Every structure is written in C-alpha cells, then in structure tokens.
Amino acid sequence: MSASENKYIDQATALDASVEDQIARNMVELLNSHAQKLPEAQAARLADARSLAIGRLVNREAQLAGHSLHRNGHALQWRGGRWGHYFEQHRILSALLIIGVMLFALFAVQQLSVSHQMENSDAFLLASDLPPEAYADKGFTAWLDTN
Amino acid sequence: MVGYQLKLKSLIFVLALLVYGVSVANAADVSWSELSDAQRKVLNPLASEWDTLRPWQREKMLDIAKDYPKMNADKQALVKERLTNWSRMTPYERENARKRHQQFNALSTDKKAELRKKWLEYQKLPESERAKLRADSPDTYTDADLN
Incomplete structure (x- = not known):
C-alpha cells in the first residue's frame, strides 16, 4: 500500500470519528430538547419510576447492612465462643430463654414479697389482736380521736 | 426476620398472660363440692352460703384457706370464729379493715x-x-x- 493510500485511509477514519461524534452530540441535544417538552403525565411516570428504583436500591442496601450487623453485632455474641454462636443459630431458643429469665425474675420477686403479703393477708387480719369489726368500725375510729 | 421474631415473642407473652388469667379466674369459680377437704375444713362456717358468693369473694376466702395452715392453733381458732362475720361485711368495710389493720401492724x-x-x-x-x-x-x- 502506497503512502498516499495510507494517508487517505487515515483521513477517512478521522472523518468517520468526527461524524460519529457529531451524530452522538446531535442525538443528545435531540433527547435533551425532547425531554424538556415531555407531556406532564410522562414526566410524572418517569419521576415515579426513578423514585421506585431508588427506593428499592435503598432497601436492598439497608437489608444488606442489617444482615451484616446481625451477623457481626448480635448481642448474644458478646458471650463469645460456641455458646454465642449456638444462640445466634437458635433464635427461638434464645427468645424462650429471655422469657424464662423474665418469669424466673417475676417468681423471685413474688417469693420475696410473700412475708409482707402474709402480714397483710385477710387470714392474718382475722387472726389479729383486734377483731375485723374493730378495724372496720368508723365509730371506733371517731371515738379514739376524742378519747 | 426481626419483625417475625418480635411478633413471635409478643405472641408467646400474650398467650402466657392469657393462660395465667384463665387459670386464676377458674381457680376462684369453684363450687363448695369442688373444694378440697382442707379448704372445706377451714371454710366450714361459710358452707351454707359458699355457692352464693361471687367469684372475687370466693377468691379472697380461698386465700384465707391457703394462709390458714401457716398459723398456730390459737390464730386458727380466731380465723374460724371470725370468718362468718368477715364474709358478711360489705366490700367497703373489708377494705377499710385492711387499711386499718396495716396501720395497726405498724404500731x-x-x-x-x-x-x-x-x-x-x-x-x-x-x-x-x-x-x-x-x-x-x-x-x-x-x-x-x-x-
């Protein structure tokens, strides 16, 4: 191939690239100008679709972040070692464990207050030094105030 | 998943409360013939009127029967002697007596x-x-x- 032929091919290639670039610019301008003139309904649909897509993306990222936190920051993993891993793997069991601890605490509080309740129960009121009538009699209370 | 666990825990808690509430309600709603021998022995002064008592009144009387074995013989005799009058007092008189009894205990x-x-x-x-x-x-x- 001669030098003149090579030069011709280079010029044609440069021309093609220039034309292609110009066509692309024209298309962008055309799209931009049409985008400005879109009917309101179409613009609204496009805006909705964009919001939907962004929302899905945000949700997916949040789920990924939550999953990562759950895997790495589960409270029971503070326990460390195989127990932490075991409880993480058995979530229902850990829920039952928490409920069990709560019930045990309730039982313990009830047992601690039994002696106080006994002193104030109706049975001990009936067995008191004074009969129940003495406590319930408003007249006795009034009479005590004046005597 | 987290929402599911929360719902499961809430459901277990509500069911536990429900079972407890039903068991307490049923415990008080018993006829004279359904009482144990020990309960009938303590509550004997109320035998003729037991089935006419309201559930909440029966519950209070059953509490008395429950505390009765914890007392010495003298106190038990006082409870039996005063039980009939106690059951015939109005709710107002009983509540008044409970509060006065608490005050008396503190003297x-x-x-x-x-x-x-x-x-x-x-x-x-x-x-x-x-x-x-x-x-x-x-x-x-x-x-x-x-x-």
Whole structure:
C-alpha cells in the first residue's frame, strides 16, 4: 500500500470519528430538547419510576447492612465462643430463654414479697389482736380521736 | 426476620398472660363440692352460703384457706370464729379493715395493747351511742378503692 493510500485511509477514519461524534452530540441535544417538552403525565411516570428504583436500591442496601450487623453485632455474641454462636443459630431458643429469665425474675420477686403479703393477708387480719369489726368500725375510729 | 421474631415473642407473652388469667379466674369459680377437704375444713362456717358468693369473694376466702395452715392453733381458732362475720361485711368495710389493720401492724407493742384496751371500752358503750358515732363519721374511701 502506497503512502498516499495510507494517508487517505487515515483521513477517512478521522472523518468517520468526527461524524460519529457529531451524530452522538446531535442525538443528545435531540433527547435533551425532547425531554424538556415531555407531556406532564410522562414526566410524572418517569419521576415515579426513578423514585421506585431508588427506593428499592435503598432497601436492598439497608437489608444488606442489617444482615451484616446481625451477623457481626448480635448481642448474644458478646458471650463469645460456641455458646454465642449456638444462640445466634437458635433464635427461638434464645427468645424462650429471655422469657424464662423474665418469669424466673417475676417468681423471685413474688417469693420475696410473700412475708409482707402474709402480714397483710385477710387470714392474718382475722387472726389479729383486734377483731375485723374493730378495724372496720368508723365509730371506733371517731371515738379514739376524742378519747 | 426481626419483625417475625418480635411478633413471635409478643405472641408467646400474650398467650402466657392469657393462660395465667384463665387459670386464676377458674381457680376462684369453684363450687363448695369442688373444694378440697382442707379448704372445706377451714371454710366450714361459710358452707351454707359458699355457692352464693361471687367469684372475687370466693377468691379472697380461698386465700384465707391457703394462709390458714401457716398459723398456730390459737390464730386458727380466731380465723374460724371470725370468718362468718368477715364474709358478711360489705366490700367497703373489708377494705377499710385492711387499711386499718396495716396501720395497726405498724404500731409499737404498747400502742397495740392500748388499742385493745380501748376497743373493750368502746364495746361497753351503749349501741345507740356507737351507732351515732358511726353515722357522724364521714366515709374515708371512695368506691374506686373497693374490690
């Protein structure tokens, strides 16, 4: 191939690239100008679709972040070692464990207050030094105030 | 997943409360023939009227039967002697008696002895005078205090 032929091919290639670039610019301008003139309904649909897509993306990222936190920051993993891993793997069991601890605490509080309740129960009121009538009699209370 | 776990835990908690509530309600709703021998022995003064008592009244009486074995023989005799009168007192009188009994328990031994003496003195007053004292005394508690 001669030098003149090579030069011709280079010029044609440069021309093609220039034309292609110009066509692309024209298309962008055309799209931009049409985008400005879109009917309101179409613009609204496009805006909705964009919001939907962004929302899905945000949700997916949040789920990924939550999953990562759950895997790495589960409270029971503070326990460390195989127990932490075991409880993480058995979530229902850990829920039952928490409920069990709560019930045990309730039982313990009830047992601690039994002696106080006994002193104030109706049975001990009936067995008191004074009969129940003495406590319930408003007249006795009034009479005590004046005597 | 987290929402599911929360719902499961809430469901278990609500079911536990429901079972507890139903068991407490059923415990009080028993006829005289359904009582145990030990309960019937304590509550014998109420045998003829037991089935006419309301569930909440029965519950209170069953509480008395439950505490009865914890007392010595003298206290048990007092409970049996006073039980009939206690069951015939109005809810207002009973609530008044409970609150006065708590106050009495907080007194010193000397004060308690003094009150016992005063009660005997008050009993010697003519019934008309005691009735006037009762009539002249304003109610201390509202209906909301009663159960």
